[in-house]
Amino acid sequence: MHVYQRDQIEAALSGADVVAAIEAGFRAMSRGEAVIPPVGEMVFDRPPGEVHIKYGYLRGDDFYLVKVASGFYENPQRGLPSSSGLMLLFRRETGQLAAVLNDEGFLTDLRTAAAGAVAAKLLAPKRVDRIGVLGTGTQARLQLRMLAEVTTCREVLVWGRDPAKAAAYRHDLEPMGFRVEIADTTAEVATQSDLIVTTTPSHAPLIYADQLKPGTHITAVGADTPGKRELAPEVLARADLVAGDRLSQCITRGEIAHGLRTGCVCLDDCVELGDLLLGSQPGRPSPRAITVADLTGVAVQDIQIAKLAYRRLREREGVRHD
Amino acid sequence: MHVYQRDQIEAALSGADVVAAIEAGFRAMSRGEAVIPPVGEMVFDRPPGEVHIKYGYLRGDDFYLVKVASGFYENPQRGLPSSSGLMLLFRRETGQLAAVLNDEGFLTDLRTAAAGAVAAKLLAPKRVDRIGVLGTGTQARLQLRMLAEVTTCREVLVWGRDPAKAAAYRHDLEPMGFRVEIADTTAEVATQSDLIVTTTPSHAPLIYADQLKPGTHITAVGADTPGKRELAPEVLARADLVAGDRLSQCITRGEIAHGLRTGCVCLDDCVELGDLLLGSQPGRPSPRAITVADLTGVAVQDIQIAKLAYRRLREREGVRHD
Numbered sequence: 001m002h003v004y005q006r007d008q009i010e011a012a013l014s015g016a017d018v019v020a021a022i023e024a025g026f027r028a029m030s031r032g033e034a035v036i037p038p039v040g041e042m043v044f045d046r047p048p049g050e051v052h053i054k055y056g057y058l059r060g061d062d063f064y065l066v067k068v069a070s071g072f073y074e075n076p077q078r079g080l081p082s083s084s085g086l087m088l089l090f091r092r093e094t095g096q097l098a099a100v101l102n103d104e105g106f107l108t109d110l111r112t113a114a115a116g117a118v119a120a121k122l123l124a125p126k127r128v129d130r131i132g133v134l135g136t137g138t139q140a141r142l143q144l145r146m147l148a149e150v151t152t153c154r155e156v157l158v159w160g161r162d163p164a165k166a167a168a169y170r171h172d173l174e175p176m177g178f179r180v181e182i183a184d185t186t187a188e189v190a191t192q193s194d195l196i197v198t199t200t201p202s203h204a205p206l207i208y209a210d211q212l213k214p215g216t217h218i219t220a221v222g223a224d225t226p227g228k229r230e231l232a233p234e235v236l237a238r239a240d241l242v243a244g245d246r247l248s249q250c251i252t253r254g255e256i257a258h259g260l261r262t263g264c265v266c267l268d269d270c271v272e273l274g275d276l277l278l279g280s281q282p283g284r285p286s287p288r289a290i291t292v293a294d295l296t297g298v299a300v301q302d303i304q305i306a307k308l309a310y311r312r313l314r315e316r317e318g319v320r321h322d
Numbered sequence: 323m324h325v326y327q328r329d330q331i332e333a334a335l336s337g338a339d340v341v342a343a344i345e346a347g348f349r350a351m352s353r354g355e356a357v358i359p360p361v362g363e364m365v366f367d368r369p370p371g372e373v374h375i376k377y378g379y380l381r382g383d384d385f386y387l388v389k390v391a392s393g394f395y396e397n398p399q400r401g402l403p404s405s406s407g408l409m410l411l412f413r414r415e416t417g418q419l420a421a422v423l424n425d426e427g428f429l430t431d432l433r434t435a436a437a438g439a440v441a442a443k444l445l446a447p448k449r450v451d452r453i454g455v456l457g458t459g460t461q462a463r464l465q466l467r468m469l470a471e472v473t474t475c476r477e478v479l480v481w482g483r484d485p486a487k488a489a490a491y492r493h494d495l496e497p498m499g500f501r502v503e504i505a506d507t508t509a510e511v512a513t514q515s516d517l518i519v520t521t522t523p524s525h526a527p528l529i530y531a532d533q534l535k536p537g538t539h540i541t542a543v544g545a546d547t548p549g550k551r552e553l554a555p556e557v558l559a560r561a562d563l564v565a566g567d568r569l570s571q572c573i574t575r576g577e578i579a580h581g582l583r584t585g586c587v588c589l590d591d592c593v594e595l596g597d598l599l600l601g602s603q604p605g606r607p608s609p610r611a612i613t614v615a616d617l618t619g620v621a622v623q624d625i626q627i628a629k630l631a632y633r634r635l636r637e638r639e640g641v642r643h644d
Contacts, residue, residue: 001424003325003422035364037362037363037364038362040359040360040362040375040377041359042357042359042377042378042379042386044414047415047416049414049415049416049417051377051386051412051417053362053375053377053388055362055364055373055375056364057364064364064373066375066388066390068388068410068412070412070417071417072415072416072417075416075417078416080416080418084416084417084418084419086410086419088390088408090373090390090392092366092371093369093371093394094371094394094397094400094402094406095371095373095392095393095394095397095406096402096406097406097408097424100325100422102323102419
C-alpha cells in the first residue's frame with residue numbers, strides 16, 4: 001500500500017496526457033464498459049458541508065476506485081480550502097489497497113478541466129479567435145491550461161463577480177502565454193467569444209441564447225448539483241448540438257436537467273461525449289452551428305486520472321508494471 | 323493526516339473497552355442520532371469478489387467515517403486473506419481527512435465480536451455453564467475472547483466442518499484460559515450449551531428449535547448477506563425474545579429476514595439491542611426463556627471502533643485531544 005500526497009501527485013502528472021486518459025474513459029463508458037453505482041452522499045449543517053462518495057471500475061481493468069470528496073463552505077474562514085478529497089485505488093482481482101492518493105481534490109479539478117478540453121476538441125469551431133471564461137477560480141484556471149493543449153488561441157476574455165479576483169486571474173494566467181482581457185459583464189463574454197467555458201457556482205442563468213454568435217461552442221462546467229445552472233434554458237433550445245458527459249446523470253443535474261424540465265431540450269436529441277469520440281454520433285454539424293457540452297462530472301474520469309497518477313508515481317519510483 | 327497500519331491498530335486497542343464503545347453506538351442509533359446512508363456495493367466475477375462501502379456519523383460528533391471492505395474468495399489460493407478493508411476518519415466540521423486506518427478488516431472483525439458480547443451481556447442466562455460455538459475462523463475466536471469480558475464461563479463446545487480447523491481452534495484458545503471440547507455435530511452444540519454463537523458462512527440451517535434447552539441464548543453472527551442463514555426459522559418462532567442490531571437492516575438480511583419471509587417472526591415482536599441498552603424495551607423475560615440476537619453488522623459499530631482506535635493511537639503518540 002502506497003500513500004501519496006498532493007505535491008507528489010501534482011509533480012507526477014506534470015506533462016502527462018491527461019486529456020487522452022479522460023477520452024479513453026468516456027469511450028469506455030459509452031461502450032458500456034464502465035460500472036458506476038449511484039453516488040453516496042452525506043449532507044451536514046452547522047457548519048454546512050457535503051460529502052460525495054463516487055466509485056466504480058472499467059470491466060476488464062486492473063483496478064477499482066473509491067473517491068471521497070467534500071465541500072465545507074465555511075472552511076475559508078478557518079484558513080482551509082472549502083474542497084477536499086482523496087482517492088483509493090484497489091486491485092480488482094484481490095481487493096488489496098494499491099494506493100491512497102491524498103490529492104485534496106486536485107485530481108478532481110484536473111479531470112474536470114480535462115473533460116473541458118475533450119469537449120472543445122470535439123465541438124469547438126475550427127477557428128477560435130477568443131476564449132471566453134466565466135469565473136476566476138481554480139477551475140477557470142485549469143480549464144484554460146488544458147484548452148491550451150487543444151487550441152492555438154491564446155486570447156481570453158474573462159468575467160468574474162469580484163474584479164480583484166479577475167485581476168488576479170489575468171496576473172496569474174498571462175505569464176503562461178495568454179492575453180487576458182477582463183469583461184465587465186457576462187454579456188460581453190457571451191457576444192464576443194467563439195469558445196466559452198462557464199465555471200461559476202451560479203444558481204441563475206448568466207448566458208442567454210440571443211447573445212451568442214453563430215459558431216459558438218459553450219462548455220458548461222459549474223452546474224454540478226441539481227440546483228446550479230449557468231445557461232438560460234433557451235441556449236439549449238437554440239443549440240444545434242447538445243452533448244453531455246453522461247446522459248443518465250445529466251437527467252438529474254446540470255444544464256441538460258434544467259433544459260429537460262423546461263422543455264427546451266429532449267434527451268433523444270442529446271449525445272454523449274463518448275459517442276462523439278467513438279464516432280457513433282456525428283459531431284459539430286456546421287461551422288455556424290452553436291454547440292453546448294454539459295459537464296456534470298463522472299466517476300469514470302476519476303478512475304482514469306487515478307490510474308494515470310498511480311502509474312506515473314510508480315514510474316518515478318522506478319516501477320514500470322505494478 | 324495520519325496513516326496507521328494493522329499492527330499499530332491492534333496494539334493500540336489492546337486493553338481498550340471496545341464493548342462499551344459499541345454499546346454507546348447502539349444506544350445512539352436507537353435514539354435516532356446515527357446517520358447511516360444505504361451501503362454502497364460492487365460485485366465482481368472471475369475472480370469473484372464483493373466490495374461494500376459503509377459510511378455515516380453520529381449527530382453532534384466530531385468525525386464521520388467511510389469504510390471500504392472487500393471479500394475476494396479466491397485470495398487464499400494466492401496466499402492472501404479473503405477479507406480486506408480500511409477505514410477513513412474525517413473531521414465533521416471541515417471534511418479534512420484525520421486518519422487512514424489501514425486495518426485490513428481487523429476493526430470490522432473486532433466490532434462484530436464486541437456486538438456479540440453486548441448481546442450476551444443483555445440476553446444470556448445469568449448462569450452460563452457452557453458456551454457453544456459454530457465455526458472455527460477469525461470470528462469464532464474473537465467472539466470467545468470478547469465473551470470472556472462479560473461471562474465467567476470458560477467451558478466451550480465448538481463445531482466446525484473441518485476437524486483440523488476445530489483442533490487448531492482448541493489449540494489456540496486453550497492457552498487463553500478456555501477449556502475447549504470439539505463436537506461432532508451441530509446438534510451436540512445446540513443441545514448442550516446455554517450461550518451459543520454461530521459464526522459460519524452457512525446458507526442452510528444448522529440449529530433447530532427442538533434442539534434447544536430452556537434458557538438458551540443464541541447470537542447469530544454469520545448471516546451478514548441476504549442468502550446466508552444459520553438458524554431454522556422455527557428457532558425464531560420458539561424464541562421468547564428476538565433482538566436485532568438494526569431492525570431496518572434486519573428486514574433484508576440475516577436470520578430475522580428469513581423469519582419474516584417464512585412468517586416465523588413479526589417485526590413488531592423484535593427489539594433492537596440499543597433499545598435494550600436504553601431500557602426502553604424489557605430484556606430477557608425469564609430464566610427459562612429462549613432468546614436470539616441477530617447481528618447483521620451496522621456502520622455505527624464501525625464509527626465507534628474507528629474513533630476509539632484513533633483516540634488510542636493518538637494517545638500513544640502523546641496527543642490527548644485532537
